[in-house]
Amino acid sequence: MSVFKSIPEFTTKSLDPIPCKFCKSKAIYSPKDYMESFGIKVFFCFHCQVEYCYYYNNYFTDITSDVASICLYTNINNKTYRWAIFDNSCRLFLMKDASINDQELILHFDHSCPTITPSNINEKIRTYLLLL
């Protein structure tokens, strides 16, 4: 996906890959400058188009429970959407360019987030877009 192919520092591999929670592939360390500046380490599973963000300090102590966010990406009608899952909330964004610096918040759930996976994300987001 263009979101990650456009990141020039993508080839840096100074951290081991982590297991993807949706498939048997590994999520590869894919640092982004602006996230690194906040101490956030980004991993990306190319098979699922899923991004995992960990706070640096927590990454080395307990990677399984300290994920800061999980973001699923998908393309619908030539637009890229980002479904971001946090501790107790989730957000749907429309990406305006290849970074997350310019994105539009479309929908948010502050409790009871729907279960969205790489296999149902297209169907679910198409439904939400119809309801908006």
Ligand SMILES: [Zn+2]
């Ligand atoms: Zn995966």
